[in-house]
Amino acid sequence: MSSSATFRQGIYQSEFARKVARWLEAMPHPPLAIEISQDRVAAARWTRTGGLDSYAIEALPNGALMPSAVESNIVDAGAVRSAIGGLVSRLHAKDEDVALLVPDPVIRVFVQHFEQFPRSPQEAEPMLRWKLKKSVPFEADETVISYMRQAPREDGVDVVTALARLRIVREYEALAEGVGLNPGVVTSSSLAAITLLDDRQPTLLARVSGLALTTAIVREGVLCGYRCTELPAQNVELTPQMLLEEIFPVAAYYQDTWREGIQSVRVAGLGHRLPDFVGPLEEEFKCEVRSLLHTAVSEGRVSEDVQALADREADGLVGWMLHRS
DSSP, X not given: XXXXXXXXXXXXSSHHHHHHHHHTTTSOOOSEEEEEOSXXXXXXXXXXXXXXEEXXXXXXXXXXXXXXXXXXXXXXXHHHHHHHHHHHHHTTOOSOEEEXXXXXXXXXXXXXXXXXXXXXXXXXXXXXXXXXXXXXXXXXXXXXXXXXXXXXXXXXXXXXXXXXXXXXXXXXXXXXXXXXOEEEEEEEHHHHHGGGOOTTXXXXXXXXXXXXXXEEEEETTEEEEEEEEEOSSOGGGOOHHHHHHHHHHHHHHHHHHHSSOOOEEEEESOGGXXXXXXXXXXXXXXXXXXXXXXXXXXXXXXXXGGHHHHHTTXXXXXXXXXXXX
């Protein structure tokens, strides 16, 4: 499922992640990854044993990149190419495969229930395209698609499906190709970052990147909910109430469907403002609220050599490292 790249969901470590890893066992796992967001690009190279070899981060000018599932994302191509070129130069990358972690709004993710679902991809993909054609703002023949079966809450089968518009994926591939790299994998930053969650109890992820908020819930090997929305304000102006209003629909759906509450909350993308949000979130969900990446480091699920990336909240890059480990 790709254009020139293989478009896949990069999730590993938890039970849900291990299932995805088995599904993706034929996928390339390049040690070089570039994470692209609205305000910066970041890259990391990993050793064969999963340690951090080197990393670099370059800021993007305001408005140079505008994430969208439909419209062109690259507004100032020169600025974005220059930033990625700087990363490539600092990491001495040339003529090699790279994993591209693109902004969450580019890739739409759905969790759907079916009473029966075909085993054959030749039958499954047309069914998914038909069922989702009214849920995505582009035509089915413009879409790259990937899916994974998972255990349902009740009878039948649940299917996690990721879709993106082909020409938008090609925009990001062209950036890598323009600096002499081969985009072997394209996924979204949050699908890579979910790797960092511990899903032994119902855990909610709230991940902010620019104006995008991704909310996901995992529980014992199952992706129970996923939603990417646009926030009403940037990080510096965002209030706890604004964040809660965007998180609430996914949390309420989970509580109604699974008949239990959220037992752990992990947050990413708020930086030094996280303490402002911990109290209101803990009051709402009656459970512990902590930083996604710093918690993974403190609990020993990722090595301490990624502390520099944790401090810069490059959770997608660290998640990719766990996936390829």
